[in-house]
Amino acid sequence: MxxxxxxxxxxxxxxxxxxxxxxxxxxxxxxxxxxxxxxxxxxxxxxxxxxxxxxxxxxxxxxxxxxxxxxxxxxxxxxxxxxxxxxxxxxxxxxxxxxxxxxxxxxxxxxxxxxxxxxxxxxxxxxxxxxxxxxxxxxxxxxxxxxxxxxxxxxxxxxxxxxxxxxxxxxxxxxxxxxxxxxxxxxxxxxxxxxxxxxxxxxxxxxxxxxxxxxxxxxxxxxxxxxxxxxxxxxxxxxxxxxxxxxxxAGSARAATRGRRPIRATTASGAVLAKELRTWSRDLVRTHYLTFALAYGLSFAAAPLLMGWAGMLPWAGPIFVVMAAGMSANLYGTDGTALWLTLMSPGASDVRGRQYAWLLTVAPVAVVLTLCLTAVTGGPWPLMLALLVALLGGGAGLVALASVYALIPGTDPHRRGGNPLRYTEDDGAVTGVVYAILALAALTALPAAIATAMFGWAGVGVGAVTGVLCYWGFGLLAERRLVAQGPELLDMMRTGRKPASKPGGRTRFEELPLRRRVVAGVCFSVGAIPLFPQGLLAGYFKASGNSTRSWFLALYLPPWLQWPTIVFMVLLGIAVYATGVIASYGHKKEAA
Incomplete structure (x- = not known):
């Protein structure tokens, strides 16, 4: 006792x-x-x-x-x-x-x-x-x-x-x-x-x-x-x-002793790509997360079959991409202090190599899911293809960006304890980053969804352009951050302490008053409900003439109230997200 x-x-x-x-x-x-x-x-x-x-x-x-x-x-x-x-x-x-x-x-x-x-x-x-x-x-x-x-x-x-x-x-x-x-x-x-x-x-x-x-x-x-x-x-x-x-x-996992095929990359990016692909196939935590994202996407899309509606099956591929991006939001944190290898290799495009590897790991499964399940239900082809290409590019960009800008110090893979899922002391911070990436990844598909609803197949081109821009732009920001702040990031992963913000600069989220953090967290958590399912998705169902009302509030109202309600839900979701952004912004004086 x-x-x-x-x-x-x-x-x-x-x-x-x-x-x-x-x-x-x-x-x-x-x-x-x-x-x-x-x-x-x-x-x-x-x-x-x-x-x-x-x-x-x-x-x-x-x-x-x-x-x-x-x-x-x-x-x-x-x-x-x-x-x-x-x-x-x-x-x-x-x-x-x-x-x-x-x-x-x-x-x-x-x-x-x-x-x-x-x-x-x-x-x-x-x-x-x-x-x-x-x-x-x-x-x-x-x-x-x-x-x-x-x-x-x-x-x-x-x-x-x-x-x-x-x-x-x-x-x-x-x-x-x-x-x-x-x-x-x-x-x-x-x-x-x-x-x-x-x-x-x-x-x-x-x-x-x-x-x-x-x-x-x-x-x-x-x-x-x-x-x-x-x-x-x-x-x-x-x-x-x-x-x-x-x-x-209490026992430790033994390392595999069988021979490994050597990496024969001829470029720095190729070496990073080969290393990342091997990590995705050998790191059991990454295997678990990837399998989790796949099972979640399939199960979430197949659940409406219980009430006889198969219209959500094509969404399994996009949902899988969003979940895979969220679960991969702390790639550098899961690798621990291995970042020193990159810092000691000037000119190595580590960010681009990780983006390539993420796409090669996620894209084939997402494409097969989307094509097969959309063919089963007979469409909607333009929307699914537009969302898929936009989400793949947005996910690859956001994974790299979050891994650098929102890095959570983690434990080196060879030092993980008996609970491999807990690779960092601040599990709350990791969960917050995951939810943020889920919301941001969904937002990258918003232009493609709007363009598809208005112009049909032209939305696929918009999705492709959006995906490429997110992939290239977010990756470029992450690469510049890694080059400029690499030693500080390595020190943060080694010690677990984040560097102090500059005097007079913008306050980091964790330094804001508790009231602001709570308001921002609640807004980022609930803002997606009116914006996506009750607003954008309901608007797509209304515009396409789909008779399924499901749980969309606007579709249960009289016809003259449906579009105003949809517009109100979209504006409400945007307002909630804007409130979260405003609450997340603070100054040193206010934090003090």
């Missing part, structure tokens, strides 16, 4: 002293979003047990698959820090488990699980009393399931098959969670949640607490005790599994 309390105090001290700068902004934004979801869960507790069981199943899925998208989850205290103490695995796991309950995510989950208490109070005194230990045990299950999932994923990423499998599963689950509205529409068409789904949600570990409360409400004490006991046993099994996985995590 002393070890557990000490670890909890250590985690609390680390969190207390690190809540500044950009990390604090991301924590506040995440807390606001989590509080909204928790309030919605408590509201669901008033509707009935079936929907509440399904909601807690979604919470458990978030705990399992969320860390895969957020840099390996919260590991403020890493197991590697305590290997020299000689603690038994189960004691180490118990201490880390207690420390895991210290943080924003467990507090928000506890608030969401208070829906069990709300439901219990509505059922009677006995059910209310049972709901208290049930929600605590349920929270322990959520936290432990997440820890075991991260440990299993870390082991999986030590083999190519495991990295590909983990990427496929994570991409499919997160895409379906992003398309949850499709599930709701499909359930509405069949008259609600099917009984088989309800039964499955009740008997998943996420529903055992609710089942115990229901049993107590009907005075079935044997059943209530059985579910509570099962939760305690399951927690013990998870703790034992986590302890065993921690011992496996």
């Amino acid at each position: 002393a070890v557990a309390l000490t670890m909890a105090q250590m985690k609390l001290a680390v969190l207390r002293n690190s809540m500044s700068g950009q990390r604090a902004g991301f924590v506040v934004m995440g807390a606001i979003g989590g509080l909204v979801l928790a309030a919605g869960t408590i509201f669901v507790a008033f509707s009935g047990p079936d929907l509440l069981a399904a909601t807690y199943a979604v919470w458990m899925l978030g705990w399992i698959f969320g860390p895969a998208f957020a840099g390996g989850g919260d590991e403020t205290l890493r197991p590697e820090y305590f290997t020299s103490l000689g603690l038994p695995p189960r004691r180490l796991a118990s201490g880390l488990l207690v420390a895991a309950f210290v943080g924003v995510a467990p507090a928000i989950s506890l608030l969401a699980l208070s829906g069990l208490a709300v439901f219990g109070v509505r059922q009677g005194v006995a059910a209310a009393l049972v709901s208290l230990p049930a929600l605590l045990l349920q929270l322990a299950i959520f936290v432990l399931v997440s820890r075991v999932a991260v440990a299993v994923l870390g082991l999986a990423l030590r083999s190519r098959v495991g990295a590909i499998g983990a990427g496929l599963v994570n991409g499919m689950i997160l895409a379906l969670m992003g398309q949850i509205w499709v599930v709701f529409v499909a359930l509405g068409e069949v008259g609600g949640i099917p009984p088989v789904v309800t039964t499955l949600a009740r008997y998943l570990p996420s529903g055992w607490g609710l089942a115990a409360v229901e049993a107590a409400a009907s005075a079935d004490w044997a059943r209530a005790g059985a579910f509570l006991g099962s939760m305690a046993v399951f927690i013990a099994l998870l703790l034992a599994a986590w302890a065993a996985l921690l011992t496996r995590r």
